[in-house]
Amino acid sequence: MSQNIAPATAISPVPAIELDKVNKWYGQLHVLRDVSLTVGQQERVVVCGPSGSGKSTMIRCINRLESHQQGRIVVDGTELTDDTRALDTIRREVGMVFQSFNLFPHLTILENCTLAPIWVRKMPKAEAEELAMNYLTRVKIPEQARKYPGQLSGGQQQRVAIARALCMKPKIMLFDEPTSALDPEMIKEVLDTMIELAESGMTMVCVTHEMGFARQVADRVVFMDQGEIVEIGTPREMFENPQTDRLKLFLSQILRGH
């Protein structure tokens, strides 16, 4: 299959994320097979593939919510190892948005956003709150700041989750199926927020099935299946001229679903 993989084109000399022959197993199950991918600064990469293809596992390896067993992962010039200091550095620079939002239900929206800046970035409280209100305004829900996550709709919660991650001023944002748990009418508001973020020049790796979003913002699309990267290319190349049967099958399935 390797002849189908387009060479990763580095946009900038120092890549934001570099995965080199990464392997991972769950027990006997080989979930990542020789995954190699380079994401340049300010590049937007969309990762798609059938469920169980390893796409979530791959992006969770980037901030070590999962650890890889073989290969090298370098994020923003720092290699991910067992060294906790390196990990702390990387987690400060990498924001993540989850499928199930994972807001802290016992804290208000504002507290959700200010907790990490205050304790990890050691920012004064007033400054952190100002920053949080700034980002909450950007995701268009400043009026909800004093409420608790349980009082918000799914779409609003996910926008708060994006704001919370942005409050750490990350260099890279990871999105793990951010719209999969949302009702159809709320998907758009979250995607709009993500499009705006993409336009601001944020480096983004996004696992999603939203092909419209991929077409609109992605510099490159990565297609994964059975733990390996099968094809990489621009959205146009991938959707209009898929090279492999596996991608053709996948595209026909998700297009039928839409």
Next chain:
Amino acid sequence: MSGTALSAIRPPAIVLGPWGWARANLFSSWWSTAVTLALGYLILRWSLDFVVWGVVNAVWTVPVNAQGKADATACYSAKGVGACWAVIADKYRFILFGRYPYDLQWRPAVCIALFIGLFVVSGLRAFWRKELALIWLVALTAIGILMWGGVLGLAYVPQDMWGGLPITLILSTFGLAFAFPLAVLVALGRRSTGLPAVKLLCVLYVELIRGVPLVSLLFMSSVMFPLFMPEGVNIDKLLRAQIAIILFAGAYLAEVVRAGLQALPKGQQEAADALGLTYWQKTGFIILPQALRVVIPPLVNTFIGFFKDTSLVLIIGIFDLLTAGKIAISEPTWQGFSTEVYIVLAAIYFAFCYAMSKYSHGLERTLDRARR
């Protein structure tokens, strides 16, 4: 949908008020009516009997002779038909304070008030600030000074003279105040993945301590432990019992806390990790506040259990409330009036336990409301 006005349909009418409630819950069928009537009759009869015994025919006071000895004749003649509350009137100071010197009993009385004040203050959310730790420190120091004396012109009272309610409050308050943080650490240790030695230690501690009865731990602390100590080193008996209670309560509470930790969705940990919070920040700000809130009911259940279990120190000769009551009725004058004393003891235990239970319900409600 938006253009059409939907006609509102009212919910079906329900009969409200006590009569409606009674018809729905007590007299909904002939069978339920029969049970209601039968139980109603029994409850009414027993409460009437109790009122007749405990109030109408009760002996409230008995004459005291010149030597201060009570004359219980009136009680003996009323035995069987009326309660003898005179035993309480005569012995209440012994029951509450044990063998603490009679003239100095204002000191343990102040201690009881301090304990209750401490509980009330700790329960008020307005006091949930850093200063609360200081309040505890001051109050517990004051209690220590009052009980022991020997400073500030207070006469010294050795620990083996202490007794009654202060002992129960000391054992349970210190017991839970130390056991709870211990339990949290053990529960966290038992779930740690990075430190296998710590995990093993925590598992061993919980399983070993939980595997033996509290009675045997108390025996060990009072009989066996001194044998292992070097000569001349003598740790106070109360302190040894206290440590046994802390260790025992810690093991049980650790399992309750662990249940709360397990109930927490994994996503909460991951979100905290992804934000770059350290282990202790994550634990303190995200994990514990949520995990402990989930386990308030079983925590309070364990607290209540341990408050009463402190009475087991009776077997190693420490004078807690229950022991003091038991000794009070062993006096020849009052032999045969144990029922009255035990009712009062039960009422005291009940007052504390019910307060805890009520408070935990209130706490659950306020914490719930904060999120809606």
